[in-house]
Amino acid sequence: MCLGVPMTVLDDGAxxxxxxxxxxxxxxxxxxxxxxxVGTKVLVHIDSAVRVLDADEAEAIDRALEGLAAAMDGRAFDHLFADLIDREPELPEHLRS
Incomplete structure (x- = not known):
């Protein structure tokens, strides 16, 4: 399985x-x-930036990846998904009727 990960631009180029x-x-x-x-967050997949991320989305992806690693290691991970714990799942806007 391949995952895109948030990275920060440290030195820009064309x-x-x-x-x-x-x-x-x-x-x-x-x-x-x-x-x-420099400082822009991008989603990187196989050494290519596939889209620009805002800070909140980059942080949410980082928490999800950290939560996945914690679950695989048998460590607690609920605190990484605090925004999901006490609410019902919501469909994305384009899937709502």
Whole structure:
């Protein structure tokens, strides 16, 4: 299974950018999203930025990935999904009748 992960643009360029996530830093293709300013959050999939993220969405994805890792390690993860615990699931707007 392949997952896209949020990364932050550390050094911008026209076609590629140096992006980081925690200790990891790598060169990422920016062809699908265009050049982005330093500090911009992008969703990276197989070394290509596939879309620009706002800070809230990047944080939600980070929490979900951390929760997945915690579940696989047998650690507590409920605190990472606090926004989902006490409410009913909601369909995305385009699936609502």
């Amino acid at each position: 076609f590629t950018a140096l992006c980081g996530r925690g200790e990891e830093v790598r060169r990422v293709s920016m062809l699908l999203v265009g050049a982005q300013a």
